[in-house]
Amino acid sequence: MAKKIAVLGAGSWGTALAMVLEENGHEVRLWSHKASQVAEINQQHTNKAYLPKTILSKRIKAYQDLASVLEEADAVLFVVPTKAIREVARNVAAYLTKPTIIIHASKGLEQETHKRISIILEEEIPTDKRTAVVALSGPSHAEEVAVKDLTTITAASTHQESAEFVQDLFMNDYFRVYTNQDIVGVELGAALKNIIAVGAGALHGLGYGDNAKAALMTRGLAEISRLGVAFGADPITFLGLSGVGDLIVTCTSIHSRNWQAGNLLGQGKTVAEVLDKMEMVVEGISTTKAAYELAQEKGIEMPITAAIYKVLYNEADVKEAVVSLMTRGGKSEGH
Template sequence: MSKKVAVLGAGSWGTALAMVLEENGNDVCLWSHKAKQADEINFKHTNKLYLPSAVLAANIRATSHIEEAIKDAEVIVFVIPTKAIREVAKTVAPLLTKPTVIVHASKGLEQESHKRISEILEEEIPESKRQAVVALSGPSHAEEVAVKDLTTITAASTNEKAAKVVQDLFMNDYFRVYTNNDIIGVELGAALKNIIAVGAGALQGLGYGDNAKAALMTRGLAEISRLGVAFGADPMTFIGLSGLGDLIVTCTSVHSRNWRAGHMLGKGNSLKEVLESMGMVVEGIATTKAAYELAKQKEIEMPITAAIYEVLYNGANVEDIIVSLMKRDGKSEA
């Protein structure tokens, strides 16, 4: 059944999800905080900055007025950087006139509070105004979804009915959605894999091969699982789509901003140069700090995360850090 859906965030992923929703017959309004971008989508049916090759359906409406985007929406999808989630949720909450399904497709942890995105949304949007919060996550590059490449992701929520609503809303013959009740594991897997992707990019930038990348991803997944389980996640979630699946796609593709950022670091660029060059948010950089602090708080060993933190925040040399990781005391894999 067709629904009225507001997609908040007209970056590459928000635009790609809007395309899927429209193709499935839904009434889609895409919100951008830039009026010029909204005009481009409405009149040219393109979003050249984020998806240069995509042609958007004329039925996808865009607006720079958030109240217009969410008016009468049955489902609201947040697809904005983690650092903006709380502010936008505070804006949305008083505008809601009925309980709405709240979805987010962002991947990160809030700085200082270290909270997951669903926790932020639940804090800022009163229970009386939301049916449930659902996290939409998994191995998915916007560039590939926009050209209808095969993609499989997860809709996670403690509310099984809401997760099924989101599954039905997005699923079609090239975009498959599974449900999952472990929203803690799904969100943490999605956020923490970005850290490992920065490391994978750095390895390639330095000229290391597949052996090194496989080791980093495998031991990185062990770190992700340790931290996730400490916060109540199901360990099995981390070998699923939002864990291992998302880790693989983010650590092995030039589509990944986190991989590209790491690759530039490995090539000798400074963090400042990397961020200026990217022009888009690199979630893994802020998430590294949050995860490093959480690991300290929980007394959980996360040597790869700690090493990447040293590179990003203390200016450590990437090659020296890799040597120090390889020379750590021998341990059992278990």
């Protein structure tokens, strides 16, 4: 049965997910705060700033007015940068008139509070206006979903029925969705892998090969698991789609903004130069700070995260940061 879905955020990922939902027969309303982008989507059926080669269905309607997007929506999908989640959620709460399933496909941690996105949504949207919060996450590049490349992701929620509802919304012959009740692990895996992807890009920019990348990803996954378990995540989650799956795709693809940012750092660009060059949000940069501070608070050893933090926020030399990781004291692989 067709549903009315409000998709908040008309970047590459929000647009690609809107395309999947429209193809599955749902009524899709795509929200953007940019009037020019709304006009382009509705009149030209393109979103060239984010998916330049894509032609959108005429049935995908864009809006700048949030109230119109949310009217009678069966589900609300947040696909805005982490830093905007709280403000947008607060505005959404003002317009919702019935309990609605809240979905998010953003990947990050809030600065200062270090909170996961589902926690922010629960804080800002009252219980009488939400059925449940579901995190949609996994190894997925918008550019590939837009051309119907095979993709598998996870719908995670403590409310199994809502996770299955989201699974049914998105499933088709090229977009497969699994459910998972460990939303803590899914959200942390999604956020923290962006840090490792910045490191993977930096290794490439420095000229290192596959051996170095494999080492970084493997030990990076150990760090992600260590922090996640400390917050109650199931370690098995990090071996799944939102863990090792998302880590692989983000650390090995030029589509990854975090990899691109790291690559520029490895080539000698400053953080300011990288941010100036990147036209979209690089979640890994802000997430590095949040994860580093969390690790310090919890007393959790995360040497890769610490090294990347020093490069991003203390102007440490990238090459020296790599050497410092390689010359640390010997340890058992289980630690």
